[in-house]
Amino acid sequence: MANFNTVAGCVLASALFAMVVGKVSNAVVHPHMLEKPAIAVADAAPTETAAAAPAAELAPIGPKLAGANVEAGKAIYMKQCFVCHTIDKGGANKVGPNQWNVVGRKKGSGEGFSYSSALTAKGGEWSYEDINHMIFKPQAFIKGTKMAFAGLPKEQDRADVIAYLRTMNDSPPPLP
Numbered sequence: 001m002a003n004f005n006t007v008a009g010c011v012l013a014s015a016l017f018a019m020v021v022g023k024v025s026n027a028v029v030h031p032h033m034l035e036k037p038a039i040a041v042a043d044a045a046p047t048e049t050a051a052a053a054p055a056a057e058l059a060p061i062g063p064k065l066a067g068a069n070v071e072a073g074k075a076i077y078m079k080q081c082f083v084c085h086t087i088d089k090g091g092a093n094k095v096g097p098n099q100w101n102v103v104g105r106k107k108g109s110g111e112g113f114s115y116s117s118a119l120t121a122k123g124g125e126w127s128y129e130d131i132n133h134m135i136f137k138p139q140a141f142i143k144g145t146k147m148a149f150a151g152l153p154k155e156q157d158r159a160d161v162i163a164y165l166r167t168m169n170d171s172p173p174p175l176p
């Protein structure tokens with residue numbers, strides 16, 4: 001009898017313990033379940049950022065051109081681009097093609113210059129926006145281009161250079 005009582009007592013104690021543990025773990029688990037929506041939002045965030053990244057990387061340069069500084073652009077050009085390009089009318093090709101009239105010109109159409117097939121395959125004309133991409137990161141814009149140039153990371157520098165390129169042209173396209 002005494003044995004039965006002890007056993008019964010143990011069973012009862014275990015059952016009570018299990019109930020208490022159950023309640024406690026419920027209480028512990030419950031707040032985590034409330035956090036679920038927050039975790040779902042955090043999961044979605046990186047996907048959105050990744051999708052938005054390429055567009056956010058380069059804002060359109062068109063609106064910045066009217067207020068750009070042609071003289072500053074010329075100075076940057078002479079320091080950074082002139083090593084490989086001439087820009088006077090009828091100037092020679094160097095490592096890169098002569099750039100008189102380059103704004104609005106068909107891609108890869110500079111006379112007497114042997115372009116990479118990557119650049120010729122790109123197609124279309126050198127719009128202000130395409131030049132912006134090209135001088136930001138040539139390899140990102142045209143994978144395999146021969147233009148071995150690190151790029152101009154500052155938007156103001158690119159706007160100034162493009163505004164300068166625009167002045168070295170028989171009939172530049174209108175500013176956007």
Ligand code: HEC
Pocket residue numbers: 077080081082083084085095096097102106107108109110114115116118119126131134135144145146147148149152161
């Ligand atoms: C290290 C040499 C080098 C430097 C520096 C350089 N370029 Fe180039 N660039 C090239 C070469 C080479 C090509 C031809 C690329 C090809 O065929 O893939 C080219 C092509 C271009 C084109 C396309 C021209 C066309 O006729 O289709 C533009 C626009 C251009 N460069 C602008 C610039 C500007 C602006 C700078 C300065 C911010 C610059 N480049 C700096 C070597 C250079």
